[in-house]
Amino acid sequence: MANSTIAAGDTPIVTRRRKVVSRRRRRVQDALVAYSFIAPNFLGFAVFTLGPILFAFVLAFMHWDGSNAMTFAGLDNFWRLFEDKAFIAAFWNTIIYTVVSVPATLACALGLAILLNQKILGRDFFRTAMFFPYVASLVAVAVVWNMIFNPEMGPVNMLLYTLGLDPKDMPGWAADRHWAMVTVILFGVWKSMGYFMVIYLAGLQGINSELYEAADLDGANAWQKFLYVTVPQLGPTTFFVTVMLTIQSFKVFDQIYMITQGGPGTSTLVLVYHIYNEAFVSWDLGYSSMIALVLFFLVLGITVIQFRRQKED
Amino acid sequence: MRIAGQKLTGKLAAIYMTVILITIIMLLPFAWMLSASLKLSSEVFVFPIEWIPSNPQWQNYVDIWTKIPLALFIYNTSKLTIIVTLMQLFTSSFAAYAFAKLDFPYKNALFLGYIATIAMPWQVYMVPQFLLMREFGLNNTHLALICLQAFTAFGVFLMRQFYMSIPTELCEAARIDGMNEYQIWAKIMLPLSKPALSTLTIFTFVTTWNDFLGPMIYLTKTELKTIQIGLRMFISQYSAEYGLIMAASVVALIPVLIVFLSLQRFFVEGVASSGLKG
Numbered sequence: 001m002a003n004s005t006i007a008a009g010d011t012p013i014v015t016r017r018r019k020v021v022s023r024r025r026r027r028v029q030d031a032l033v034a035y036s037f038i039a040p041n042f043l044g045f046a047v048f049t050l051g052p053i054l055f056a057f058v059l060a061f062m063h064w065d066g067s068n069a070m071t072f073a074g075l076d077n078f079w080r081l082f083e084d085k086a087f088i089a090a091f092w093n094t095i096i097y098t099v100v101s102v103p104a105t106l107a108c109a110l111g112l113a114i115l116l117n118q119k120i121l122g123r124d125f126f127r128t129a130m131f132f133p134y135v136a137s138l139v140a141v142a143v144v145w146n147m148i149f150n151p152e153m154g155p156v157n158m159l160l161y162t163l164g165l166d167p168k169d170m171p172g173w174a175a176d177r178h179w180a181m182v183t184v185i186l187f188g189v190w191k192s193m194g195y196f197m198v199i200y201l202a203g204l205q206g207i208n209s210e211l212y213e214a215a216d217l218d219g220a221n222a223w224q225k226f227l228y229v230t231v232p233q234l235g236p237t238t239f240f241v242t243v244m245l246t247i248q249s250f251k252v253f254d255q256i257y258m259i260t261q262g263g264p265g266t267s268t269l270v271l272v273y274h275i276y277n278e279a280f281v282s283w284d285l286g287y288s289s290m291i292a293l294v295l296f297f298l299v300l301g302i303t304v305i306q307f308r309r310q311k312e313d
Numbered sequence: 314m315r316i317a318g319q320k321l322t323g324k325l326a327a328i329y330m331t332v333i334l335i336t337i338i339m340l341l342p343f344a345w346m347l348s349a350s351l352k353l354s355s356e357v358f359v360f361p362i363e364w365i366p367s368n369p370q371w372q373n374y375v376d377i378w379t380k381i382p383l384a385l386f387i388y389n390t391s392k393l394t395i396i397v398t399l400m401q402l403f404t405s406s407f408a409a410y411a412f413a414k415l416d417f418p419y420k421n422a423l424f425l426g427y428i429a430t431i432a433m434p435w436q437v438y439m440v441p442q443f444l445l446m447r448e449f450g451l452n453n454t455h456l457a458l459i460c461l462q463a464f465t466a467f468g469v470f471l472m473r474q475f476y477m478s479i480p481t482e483l484c485e486a487a488r489i490d491g492m493n494e495y496q497i498w499a500k501i502m503l504p505l506s507k508p509a510l511s512t513l514t515i516f517t518f519v520t521t522w523n524d525f526l527g528p529m530i531y532l533t534k535t536e537l538k539t540i541q542i543g544l545r546m547f548i549s550q551y552s553a554e555y556g557l558i559m560a561a562s563v564v565a566l567i568p569v570l571i572v573f574l575s576l577q578r579f580f581v582e583g584v585a586s587s588g589l590k591g
Contacts, residue, residue, distance in 0.1 A: 031418055033494050037411035038423065041404035044464030049430055050440060055441035061417070066444065117334055120325075128577060129336045132343075133571045135580070137523055139544045140562035144346045147555065153358035164358075192341070195584060202585035251434050254525040258545070272436045272526075279440040292437045296323065303432040 038149050039153040047143040056296075059289040066283050077290035085289060089266035090274040093181065097270060098249035101185045105245055106238070107195040113200035114230070124216075127201075131194035138191075142258035180260045184268055187255050192248070196241050203237030204230070243306045250298050271295045328494075337563065348558035350374070357459040357555040361444030366560050369522075380557065381550075383564060385536065386543035391568070393455055394521045397462045401517045402510060410498045412469065415478035424473075427466040443530055455556060457531045461523055468513055475509035512583035515576060522569065540565050 060077055064070040086093075118237050133141065148154050151172040155180050160170060171179040211233065215225045253272040256262060262269040262277075271291060280290035318320040344364065349357045377383055411417070412424050442461065443452075451457035479502065487497045503510075528539045537547065544565050548558055573580065 009487060016562065030415070034411045034415040034417035034420075037415070037494070037498070041408035041464050042423065043468055044404065044460060045427070045466065045469075048445070048460045048464060049438070049466070050426065052438040052442035052445055053433060055445070056438045059441055112335065114548075115328060115335075118328055120328060120332065126332050126336055127581070128574075129340055131580070132573065133339060135519055135523070135569055136343075137541055137544075137562075137565050137569055138525055139541045140346070140546070140565045141342060143544075143548055143558060143562055144349075146341045146392065147349070147357070147559075148342060148345060150358070153360075155358075155360060155362055158358075158360035173334045190342075194339075198581055198584040247432075247434070251436055251438070255527075262575060276526070279443075285440060285444070288440050295434060296437045299432060299437075300436050 021067055040153055056289050056292055060293050062286040062289075064285045066285055073286055077287045080287060086269060086277075087274055090271050090291075091294070092267045093248060093266070093268060094252070094270045095190075096181065097185060097248055097252055100181075101188050101249055102242060102245045104185065105189045105193050105196060106241055108189060109196035109241065110200050110234070110238075112193060112197040113204055114226070116197070117201060117204045127198070130197055133191045134195040136191075138254050139258060141191065142187065142255055144185075146174060146259055147282060149173050149183055164281060174260045175264060177264045180268045182255055184252075184259055186253065187259060188249075191255070192245075194246065199241055200234065203234045207233045225246065239306075239309060241300055246302050247299055250295060250302075271298075273291070320386060346559050346562055350563045352556050352559075354553060354555045354557070357559070361441075368555055373556045374564070377557055377561045377564065381543065381561065382535070382546040383540075383561060384541040386538055387565075387568065389455070389521060389537060389543075390539040390541075393458055394518055395522045396459055398514055398517045400459065400463035401465065401468050402513060404464055405504065405513065406472045406506065407498065408469050408508065408585075409472030409476050410494075410502055412473045413479075414502075415494065416479060427469050429515070431466045431470060438527070439530065446531070451531075453532060453537060455532075455537060458524075458527055461527055461531075462517070462524070468517070472506065472509055472512055475506050479505055508582070511579045514586050515580050515583045518572065522572075 002186050007209075022117070036076060055304065061069050061073055061075070063073045112130055116130070120126075151170065151174075154173075156173075157170050171182075173179050173183045189238050196236055199222055207230065211229050215229050220228065251272055252270055253276065256270055256273055257276075260268040262273045271294065275288050275291045275295070278284045278291060344512075345362070348362070348364050350373055351366045351371070352363075353368075354372055356363070356366070412420065446452060446457045446460070451460070484497050485502060487501055488579060492500070523541065524539070525541050528542045532542065533540050535543075535546070544561055546559055551557055
C-alpha cells in the first residue's frame with residue numbers, strides 16, 4: 001500500500017511513531033474516500049429499499065389500517081391466508097399462469113431464435129419486429145389486445161365466426177371465466193418472447209460450430225442435431241431463461257390489471273393483484289404484507305435453486 | 314418448389330414463409346391499432362377489416378391533444394425517465410468503483426446487503442415503501458418515483474461486475490501519477506465502462522418509461538401522471554371512443570419506437586450479455 005515518505009534527519013523512533021500515526025490517518029482517509037463513493041447510492045438504497053424490506057417483515061405480523069394505531073397480530077394474518085378464498089385462488093392462479101406461460105414462452109423464444117439464427121435476408125428487421133412488443137408501452141398494447149379479443153365485435157371472434165364456429169361456442173376471452181387466463185397468458189407470451197429470443201440467439205452463437213460438423217459427419221439429420229447438439233449446448237441458457245421467466249411470472253400484475261382486472265370473479269386474480277387490493281383498496285396493510293411474504297418465499301425458493309445449480313457448474 | 318434436387322430452396326422458402334408469417338402475427342396488433350386510429354369509432358369493428366381506411370380520420374390525431382393532456386404526460390414521463398437514468402448511472406458507477414477497486418471496513422457486509430436484495434421483488438415491499446414515502450410527504454410527487462427507482466442494487470451489481478474486469482494495475486498507475494480516486498473514477502473507469510453504462514441506461518430507461526404499478530400507486534393527480542397511467546385514465550373516460558383511444562395509443566408508442574430503433578444495437582447487446590452471465 002502507500003508508503004509514507006521519510007524526511008531526512010529524523011531520528012528512528014520519531015520516524016516510526018510518525019509512520020504509525022500517518023498510516024492510521026491514511027487508512028481512515030482511504031476509508032472515508034471509499035464511503036464517499038458509496039454514500040450517494042447506499043443512503044438512497046438503505047432508506048428506500050432496505051428499510052421498507054425490513055418493515056415488510058414486521059408489518060406482516062401487525063394489524064394496521066394506515067391511520068389508527070398499529071397493533072400486534074401474532075400469527076393472525078398467517079392463519080387468515082388459509083381461510084381467504086381470494087388468496088387461495090390468487091395463489092393457484094399464479095401457479096397456473098407460471099406453469100403454462102413459462103414453457104410456452106420458452107418454446108416460442110427458442111423456436112424464433114433458431115429461425116432467426118439462419119442466414120436469411122432481412123434478418124435484423126425480423127429480429128427487431130419480434131423484440132418490439134417487449135419494449136412497447138403495456139397500456140397501449142393491452143388496450144388493443146382487449147379490442148382484438150372483444151367477444152362480440154373483435155376481429156378474432158369475427159374470424160372464428162366466418163370460419164364457421166357457432167356463436168354459442170365462441171370463447172368470451174377476457175369476459176369468460178374459462179378463457180380469461182388464456183387471454184392473459186397469450187398476451188404475456190406475445191409480449192415477452194422476443195426478449196428471451198435475444199438471449200437464446202446469444203446462446204446459439206456461443207455453440208461451437210465444430211459440434212455441428214461432427215454431427216454432420218455422423219449423418220445426423222436436422223432434428224437429431226437439434227436434439228443432441230443444440231438443446232444440451234443451450235442448457236445453461238435455458239436454465240437462466242427458466243429462472244427469469246418464473247420469477248417474472250410470479251410477479252405478473254400489469255397485464256392482468258389492464259386486461260381482466262383479476263376477473264371474471266377471481267379467475268385471473270394473482271398474488272400481486274391481491275397484495276394491491278388488500279393494501280390500497282381494503283387498507284389491510286398487515287395482511288397484504290403477509291401475502292407479500294408468500295410471494296417472497298416463492299421467489300426465494302427459485303433463487304436458491306438457481307444458486308445451487310450455479311455452484312455445481 | 315418441391316422439385317427433387319431443389320430441396321435446399323424448398324427448405325429456405327419454408328423458413329421465409331414461417332418467419333414472415335410469425336412477423337405478421339407479431340405486428341398485427343400494431344397494424345390494427347394504426348388502422349383503427351384513423352377510423353370513426355363506429356367503423357373500428359367493421360368486419361372484414363378495412364386495413365387502409367377509405368376515409369381516414371386525421372382529426373383523431375388533432376382531437377386527442379385537446380381531450381387529454383397527452384403532451385404533459387409525455388413531458389412528465391420523459392422528465393422522470395431522464396432524471397432516474399442519470400441518477401442511476403451516477404450513483405451506481407460511483408458506488409461500484411469503491412466495491413470493485415477500494416478496500417474499506419465492512420465492504421463485504423455492505424455488498425452483501427446489495428446482493429441480498431437483488432432477487433427481492435419490488436412487489437414484496439411496495440406497500441411499506443409507499444407508507445414510508447407518505448410519511449415523508451412524498452405521496453403525489455415525482456420525487457417519490459425518483460427515490461424509488463434511482464438507487465437499485467441491480468445497477469451497483471452490474472457496474473461492479475464490469476469494473477472487476479478492468480485491471481487494477483491501471484488504477485495503481487494512475488495513483489502513482491498523482492491522480493486521486495475521484496479522478497481515477499472520472500477519467501479512467503467511466504470512459505472504459507461505456508458498454509456497461511449503455512446496458513444500464515437501456516434497462517433503466519425501459520423500466521422507468523414503461524413502469525405502471527409505481528406511478529399508479531403514487532400519482533393520483535392528473536397533472537403529475539405519466540403516459541402509461543394517463544393513457545389508462547383516458548381509456549376509462551372515453552371507453553367508447555375507439556378511434557381516439559387508438560390514436561392516443563399510437564402517439565404513446567412513438568417515443569419508445571424512436572428510442573428503441575436508434576439504440577437497438579445496445580438493447581440487443583445488453584439483453585444478450587445479461588443472458589450470458591447465467
